[in-house]
Amino acid sequence: MLIYDLTHEELVDFLLSNNHKKYRANQIWQYLYKQKVQSFKEMLxxxxxxxxxxxxxFKVQALELVLKHVSQDGTLKCLYSLHDGHLIETVLMKHHYGNSVCVTTQVGCNIGCSFCASGQLKKKRDLTAGEILAQIIQTEILLGERISYVVVMGIGEPFDNYDELMHFLKTVNDPKGLEIGARHITVSTSGIVPKIKEYAHMGLQVNLAISLHAPNNKIRTQLMKINQRYPVEEVIGAIKYYLGVTNRRVTIEYILIDGLNDTEEVALELVKVLRGLNVYVNLIPYNEVLEAPYQRSKPENMNHFYDTLMKHNIQATLRKEQGHDINAACGQLRSQHI
Incomplete structure (x- = not known):
């Protein structure tokens, strides 16, 4: 078992049950999360x-670096091997406001979105909270710099690994742990409605992002088979529920695909769906995947889609892509060992 899999309270319980003092838990966490030692023997x-x-x-070392790629824009993609030989990818992005890491929550993904490289990977297993935490720790060690932002948007559906996700969020935010502010963390889901509603009651300040990608069931089902289980109306209903409980703004993720969901007609339909909601739309240039038949929206169409939303008072941003040249951009992660 990884030592990172224990919450602080669980570590205290372990120590007390083995006749050791409670305060030792703080010392051990200081070594693990502040000094980031890679061996218990370093705990002097x-x-x-x-x-x-x-x-x-317990074990400390959860991941082995297999391969790393550095993009022209400074984005770092790491291929890590887990203890059982499974491979995952983690992406580090550099911004003017700090370093951000995109973590993976599963080996493979059951959601199977037709536009996504990760969706080509059948789910093998969930990651433990410790394995998710270790991605941040190992990437910080590799980079030699602090990571201050986290996006849970790597391979897998975070809400399909809900309990481990909640455990991870607790430790990553804990002042004794990695001490990354809740508002510097964003969790993305493809729209698992019951979990969105459950998450609303967790009392977290962690940001929530919903992958919508279409304002109607015809287009969304083509892109995301999960829409057959949770159609657009139910996802929007869950967003309204979340907003009502938390009063926290939700990010709507929307990948722009040429000729499919990037027209003015579709933009106006999206306006109608989102009108009156405390959301903003993150428009994402599509990153083409070999197995998918889609192409990136033309620049003029992306700009017009953005302008249409803004004109109708739907706040939006057009994402600046990072890591596209090393297949580290949104939708391109696939645990590939080249």
Missing amino acids: NIPNDLVELLDKN
């Missing part, structure tokens, strides 16, 4: 018998 002021106990029951 921890008694030898406790080091041996930890070594016997």
Whole structure:
């Protein structure tokens, strides 16, 4: 078991049940999350018998770096191997306001969106909270710089791994843990309606993003088979529910695909669907995938779509892409070992 899989409270319980003092948990977390040691033997002021106990029951090293690619814009994509040999990808993006990491939550993905490289990977298993945390820690060590923003948008559907996700969010936000502010964290979901409603009651300040990509069921079902289970009306209903409980703005993720969902007619339909909601739309240039028949929206169409939303008082941004040249951009992650 990974030591990162324990919450602070669980570590305290483990120590007390093994006749060690409660305060040792703070020391151990200081080593793990502040100093980022990679061996219990590096915990110099921890008694030898406790080091041996930890070594016997837990592992520190969760990931092995297999490959890394650096984009022309400074984006870093890491291919990591897990203890069972499965591969995952983690992406580090550099911004003027700090470093942001995109973490993976599953080996493969059950959602199977037709436009997404990750959707080509059948789900093998969920990651543990510790394996998600380790992506941040190992990438910080590799980069030699602090990561201050996290997006849970890598391979997998986070709400399909809900319990481990919640555990991860608790530790990543904990002042004794990685101490990344809740408002610097964004969780993205393809629209699992019951989990959106459950998440609304967690009392978190963590940002929520919903992958919508179309304002009607015909287009969205073509892009996202999950729409057959949770159609547009139900997703919008869940967003309204979340807004009513939390009063926190939701990000609507919308990938622009040439001739499919990027026309003025579709933009006006999206305006109608979102009117009156406390949301903003993140327009994303489509990143082409070999297995998918889609092409990126033309620049003039992307700009017109954006202008149409803004004209009708739907706040929007047109995302500046990063890592496209190393297949690290949105929708391109596939745990590929080249």
